[in-house]
Amino acid sequence: MPTKKTGAVTLNDQKHCEAKVATRTKFYDKEVKGLFVSITTSGEASFGFKFTNPKTKAREVLQLGRYVAGVFGTKQARSKAEDLKKAVRLGEDVGQQDRRLKRQAHHLSAKTVDELIDEYVDYIKAEEPKPWLEAG
Numbered sequence: 001m002p003t004k005k006t007g008a009v010t011l012n013d014q015k016h017c018e019a020k021v022a023t024r025t026k027f028y029d030k031e032v033k034g035l036f037v038s039i040t041t042s043g044e045a046s047f048g049f050k051f052t053n054p055k056t057k058a059r060e061v062l063q064l065g066r067y068v069a070g071v072f073g074t075k076q077a078r079s080k081a082e083d084l085k086k087a088v089r090l091g092e093d094v095g096q097q098d099r100r101l102k103r104q105a106h107h108l109s110a111k112t113v114d115e116l117i118d119e120y121v122d123y124i125k126a127e128e129p130k131p132w133l134e135a136g
Contacts, residue, residue: 003038011037011074017045017067029074035081037067037074047077051088053095060095 004023008030009016016027021039029035034050045067053060064080065072087094111119 011035011078013067013069013073017073018043018069019045029078029081032078032081032085034085035064035077037077047072047074047080049081049084051084051094053093054088054091055093055096062095 004021004025006025006027008028010031011017011027011029016037017039019025019027019039020043021041024038024040026036026038029037035047036050037045037047039045047064047067049062049064051060051062052058062084064077067073084094
């Protein structure tokens, strides 16, 4: 289903992040160019930042985070987007930095083969005895 895009508005947590929508809808912010909140039909809202990569000249989108009332909302998303805009103006490839951080996080959370084998051995040892496998 296509995403409905609205004109630029001054984003507001209650009015936009908690909006009920019939199709996925993106509200773009008037205050910070490139900032948007995307609302799903199930009511989940997430913030993103659309920008032109200064090195490749390609349009990119960074996910800033999910809306959580009282924790991460329009104010925090604007702050993050402003920081990213400054970095883009300075010529930084923020998309590349984001991809590198995601790869590092994935690498740090990935288990080694030795760790997986140790977990499997522990699992096998903890299993109930299987009488049909015992010689008798």
